[in-house]
Amino acid sequence: MVQVAKIGHAGFKTPDVEAMLAYYTEILGFTLTERGSDGAVYxxxxxxxxxxxxxxxxxxxxxxxxxxxxxxxxxxQAAKQLRDAGIQVEQKTDAQPGIPELLEFCDPEGHTLQLYSTIQQVSHGFRETAIVPEKLGHVAMYVHDVHKCVDFYQNMLGFRVSDWLEDSFVFMRCNQDHHTMNFLQSKQQKMFHIAFQLRDWAHIQTACDFLVRHNITPLWGPVRHGIGHNIATYHKDPDKNIVELFTEIDIMLNEVGYFEPRPWHEDFPQRPKVWKDTPQAVAHWGGLPPKELME
Structure with a gap:
C-alpha cells in the first residue's frame, strides 16, 4: 500500500490567470515562484x-x-503497488518545475491525482503582507460514490477515516491532521472547497477583516465546526471556487487512537465516530451554512 505523507499542491484551470494570480499573491499572500512556457503559474x-x-x-x-x-x-515502489492493483499509472519526468518525477493516475471518480517523493525547497519563507496561510490543509469533494472513494484512498493511498457524518460525508486523514480529503455524496462530481490553515483564532479575525477591506465578503463564518472542531471561514476566489481558511483542527494521536483532548470536545477522549446529522455536528457556534455554500 502506498503511504501518503501530506497533500502537496493543487492545480486549477482558469480563464483568467492574472486575476487568480492577483488573488493568490495580493489576498492570500503566496509567492510567485515560476511561470511555465505553457503559461502555467506556480x-x-x-x-x-x-x-x-x-x-x-x-x-x-x-x-x-x-x-x-x-x-x-x-x-x-508506489507505481508497482498501484499497477498491481490494476490502476493505470503514468510516470512523468520534469513535468513540473521543482518536481523531477511524479506519478499520475485517477481515483474512482475520475479525478486526476499525482504522487511525488521530492520537491525543490524555496527559501523565501512566509511573507509579511496579506493573509499568508501556514499550509494547504485539505480538499473537500462532491462524489457519486463516497464508499468507493473511502475504499480507494484507504487501501491504495494509506488514508484513514477520522469521522463520518451519517453515511454520506466522510473525513479522511493521511497524517495527524483530522482531515486531508473529505468526500460528500452528491449528484455532482466536483470540488466542494479547498482549505488553507492559519495560525490561530486571531489570524482568522485579521483574515476576515482583510477580505472585507478588499471587497471579498465571507460566505460563512467564522464558525467552529463540530466534526474536526476547526474554526473556519469561507469565501470565493475570482473563479468562484470556495476557499476555507481554518485553524485549531483536531490532531490525532495515532499511537493511542484518539484526538488530542481540547476543552470544546463532546467526548473525553474524542475518538473517530459516526456523527448524527445535527446542527451540532456542523457548527458548535457560528450558524449553519447558507445555500450558496452548498450549491
Missing part, C-alpha cells in the same frame, strides 16, 4: 516550490491534486 506559501498551480484554460475548476509520499517508499 505559487508557494511556505517552503515547497509550489502549493498552487494555475493553468490557462477556457474552463475553471480543479485540474488535479498532488500528494507527497512517505520517505520510507520510493516512487518506483
Amino acid at each position: 505559487l508557494s506559501c511556505a517552503v515547497d516550490h509550489h502549493t498552487i498551480i494555475l493553468y490557462p484554460s477556457t474552463e475553471s475548476g480543479h485540474n488535479h491534486f498532488a500528494f507527497q509520499i512517505d520517505s520510507s517508499q520510493t516512487l518506483k
Whole structure:
C-alpha cells in the first residue's frame, strides 16, 4: 500500500490567470515562484516550490491534486503497488518545475491525482503582507460514490477515516491532521472547497477583516465546526471556487487512537465516530451554512 505523507499542491484551470494570480499573491499572500512556457503559474506559501498551480484554460475548476509520499517508499515502489492493483499509472519526468518525477493516475471518480517523493525547497519563507496561510490543509469533494472513494484512498493511498457524518460525508486523514480529503455524496462530481490553515483564532479575525477591506465578503463564518472542531471561514476566489481558511483542527494521536483532548470536545477522549446529522455536528457556534455554500 502506498503511504501518503501530506497533500502537496493543487492545480486549477482558469480563464483568467492574472486575476487568480492577483488573488493568490495580493489576498492570500503566496509567492510567485515560476511561470511555465505553457503559461502555467506556480505559487508557494511556505517552503515547497509550489502549493498552487494555475493553468490557462477556457474552463475553471480543479485540474488535479498532488500528494507527497512517505520517505520510507520510493516512487518506483508506489507505481508497482498501484499497477498491481490494476490502476493505470503514468510516470512523468520534469513535468513540473521543482518536481523531477511524479506519478499520475485517477481515483474512482475520475479525478486526476499525482504522487511525488521530492520537491525543490524555496527559501523565501512566509511573507509579511496579506493573509499568508501556514499550509494547504485539505480538499473537500462532491462524489457519486463516497464508499468507493473511502475504499480507494484507504487501501491504495494509506488514508484513514477520522469521522463520518451519517453515511454520506466522510473525513479522511493521511497524517495527524483530522482531515486531508473529505468526500460528500452528491449528484455532482466536483470540488466542494479547498482549505488553507492559519495560525490561530486571531489570524482568522485579521483574515476576515482583510477580505472585507478588499471587497471579498465571507460566505460563512467564522464558525467552529463540530466534526474536526476547526474554526473556519469561507469565501470565493475570482473563479468562484470556495476557499476555507481554518485553524485549531483536531490532531490525532495515532499511537493511542484518539484526538488530542481540547476543552470544546463532546467526548473525553474524542475518538473517530459516526456523527448524527445535527446542527451540532456542523457548527458548535457560528450558524449553519447558507445555500450558496452548498450549491
